[in-house]
Amino acid sequence: MFYKEIHEMKLRVIIMFVVLLVSLVTTIALRPYAAQMMEEMTAQLEEMPDFLKNLMGDVSGLSRLNDDNYYLLSQWHGKNYGQFLPFVVLLIAFPIFAKEFDKKTIYFLLSRKNRNEVFRTKYLAGLGAVLTITAVLSLLGPVAMNLAGYSTAFADTLKVLLQQLVGVTFFYSLFTMISIMSRDQVKPVVAGVVIVLGFLSLLGPVAMNLAGYSTVFADTLKVLLQQLVGATFFYSLFTMISIMSRDQVKPVVAGVVIVLGLPILGMIDALSWLNPYPFILGSSVAQKGTVDWIYLVSLLAVTVLLTAIDYKVFEKKEV
Amino acid sequence: MQDEAIRVKNLRKNYGNFEAVKGIDLSLVPGKVNALLGPNGAGKTTTLKSILGLVQYSGEITILGEKIDVARERISFVPEDKSFYDSLTPEKAIKMCSMLMSNFSADKAAKQMKDFDLPMNKKISAFSHGMKTSTYLAIAMSQDADIFIFDEPTWGLDPLRRDEVLEMISALSESGKTVLYTSHIIPEVKKIADVFSIMYKGEILYSGEMKGLDDRFALYSLPLKTVIDRNDFTAVVKEANSLKVLTDNPKDIARLKEIAGSKREEVNLESFFGTIVRGNKHVL
Numbered sequence: 021m022f023y024k025e026i027h028e029m030k031l032r033v034i035i036m037f038v039v040l041l042v043s044l045v046t047t048i049a050l051r052p053y054a055a056q057m058m059e060e061m062t063a064q065l066e067e068m069p070d071f072l073k074n075l076m077g078d079v080s081g082l083s084r085l086n087d088d089n090y091y092l093l094s095q096w097h098g099k100n101y102g103q104f105l106p107f108v109v110l111l112i113a114f115p116i117f118a119k120e121f122d123k124k125t126i127y128f129l130l131s132r133k134n135r136n137e138v139f140r141t142k143y144l145a146g147l148g149a150v151l152t153i154t155a156v157l158s159l160l161g162p163v164a165m166n167l168a169g170y171s172t173a174f175a176d177t178l179k180v181l182l183q184q185l186v187g188v189t190f191f192y193s194l195f196t197m198i199s200i201m202s203r204d205q206v207k208p209v210v211a212g213v214v215i216v217l218g219f220l221s222l223l224g225p226v227a228m229n230l231a232g233y234s235t236v237f238a239d240t241l242k243v244l245l246q247q248l249v250g251a252t253f254f255y256s257l258f259t260m261i262s263i264m265s266r267d268q269v270k271p272v273v274a275g276v277v278i279v280l281g282l283p284i285l286g287m288i289d290a291l292s293w294l295n296p297y298p299f300i301l302g303s304s305v306a307q308k309g310t311v312d313w314i315y316l317v318s319l320l321a322v323t324v325l326l327t328a329i330d331y332k333v334f335e336k337k338e339v
Numbered sequence: 340m341q342d343e344a345i346r347v348k349n350l351r352k353n354y355g356n357f358e359a360v361k362g363i364d365l366s367l368v369p370g371k372v373n374a375l376l377g378p379n380g381a382g383k384t385t386t387l388k389s390i391l392g393l394v395q396y397s398g399e400i401t402i403l404g405e406k407i408d409v410a411r412e413r414i415s416f417v418p419e420d421k422s423f424y425d426s427l428t429p430e431k432a433i434k435m436c437s438m439l440m441s442n443f444s445a446d447k448a449a450k451q452m453k454d455f456d457l458p459m460n461k462k463i464s465a466f467s468h469g470m471k472t473s474t475y476l477a478i479a480m481s482q483d484a485d486i487f488i489f490d491e492p493t494w495g496l497d498p499l500r501r502d503e504v505l506e507m508i509s510a511l512s513e514s515g516k517t518v519l520y521t522s523h524i525i526p527e528v529k530k531i532a533d534v535f536s537i538m539y540k541g542e543i544l545y546s547g548e549m550k551g552l553d554d555r556f557a558l559y560s561l562p563l564k565t566v567i568d569r570n571d572f573t574a575v576v577k578e579a580n581s582l583k584v585l586t587d588n589p590k591d592i593a594r595l596k597e598i599a600g601s602k603r604e605e606v607n608l609e610s611f612f613g614t615i616v617r618g619n620k621h622v623l
Contacts, residue, residue: 023439127393127420127422130393131416131488134408338393
């Protein structure tokens with residue numbers, strides 16, 4: 021069944037990957053002009069109304085854009101890539117169930133396979149794609165920066181790897197929890213995710229250093245961890261909408277409303293936790309150099325709850 | 340072998356306030372073509388969906404003595420809407436089905452698709468309605484299932500292909516497979532069904548063997564002004580110039596024969612179905 025799911029999402033994944041790759045190249049190509057542009061923007065910000073300043077957050081970091089590591093963190097992870105990540109998740113997630121209902125192909129599947137197997141395989145295939153895109157494009161940031169000749173450090177890779185292994189173990193336990201609901205086939209996706217993360221984190225920096233560059237992946241991987249959790253959260257949310265809908269239009273509309281609505285609600289101080297963007301964009305990593313563990317654990321708890329709801333809704337859905 | 344391939348007891352299904360299926364009982368005879376005949380909206384598709392666990396229902400359904408989740412892989416289903424994954428070519432569809440189903444024969448599917456003259460490397464999205472139906476049927480019939488369920492399988496096929504498909508369905512039962520087949524096309528049912536049930540407005544009005552229908556039942560046309568108690572007969576239909584009376588009770592047959600102006604008519608599936616549906620006392 022994975023073959024079918026991968027075949028169905030292949031084109032979408034390739035297109036998104038190419039678009040984001042172009043965005044990465046553009047981000048790096050703009051590196052020489054960034055500091056100058058940001059200085060001009062800082063002056064303009066002074067004249068902006070307070071609510072817009074609040075929306076922009078702390079702008080003191082703009083002066084750090086001459087630092088290559090900070091540039092990558094803020095302009096790639098925090099902007100050109102990070103802010104579009106929920107849309108990437110949306111584009112992967114919305115057709116997974118809704119397309120089957122819409123095209124009536126769900127009869128073929130559900131008359132031949134039990135619902136838990138259908139749910140598990142579809143959910144994990146989509147999640148695998150989401151996590152792979154997230155990991156590859158996140159790690160490509162520092163790789164591309166170094167290939168372009170900018171200098172970055174490399175010292176903290178092993179420390180980050182430790183964090184990463186803890187993160188992967190955490191994700192594995194999340195997948196296992198889902199797999200307990202049914203039986204097998206979880207291994208290929210979990211193995212795929214572990215291989216992608218392990219391979220790129222271990223061999224990536226090794227290759228860069230063999231090539232004579234000195235690269236630090238520490239901040240990138242911290243942001244990656246937050247992005248993976250954020251992407252999984254949005255994936256669970258959009259999957260629920262996809263399951264509940266009978267066509268493909270409603271999930272997209274609802275998804276766009278959620279993606280745009282959460283930051284707007286987050287502008288209210290008491291509801292600022294509803295805005296997952298600062299977390300996904302890695303603001304705590306950029307400002308304090310640490311992972312926002314409280315938000316990470318909370319978001320994962322919500323994600324697990326959403327996943328359970330996804331399954332329950334799918335289990336009862338009439339076709 | 341089980342006495343009943345599928346057993347449905349007191350099945351009820353509502354969509355909001357609409358009662359689609361009203362507490363039906365149904366048994367499928369193993370190794371036979373069991374037809375579920377009824378007009379559009381009779382509740383046939385809802386009954387199939389309930390059997391397959393595609394909708395929530397009340398009542399009891401067992402398949403080969405098991406619940407659907409245990410027996411699912413022993414069933415091959417062709418739905419009314421034969422939409423398949425149209426981004427695939429037949430060749431890739433076969434590959435996908437081989438990975439998806441343990442009881443699927445890729446060789447059999449490839450041969451069947453060639454027999455249906457389907458282009459193996461063309462996307463299904465470019466196929467005509469009949470070609471899409473043929474693709475679905477070829478895939479479904481390549482499963483080594485114990486029970487085959489077909490919901491209006493010949494809809495949209497040309498007459499030649501339709502006959503071919505009906506022969507294939509008959510061949511399934513000849514090889515010991517159980518077939519549940521729904522249709523509103525009476526000549527098709529007459530051609531292949533061993534056992535049939537008539538469903539109308541969510542109720543099963545009749546279940547029985549196809550063979551010997553004319554021997555078991557008698558259909559009389561009576562003068563319009565004849566006074567009879569309709570509850571004495573299987574079905575009574577008031578037509579423009581006559582009363583049509585259907586019964587299988589020998590005493591009633593003898594009584595009808597004696598009525599002045601009565602005329603016995605042939606009982607075939609068309610007349611039987613029409614009289615049962617239009618005149619059944621459970622319905623009217």
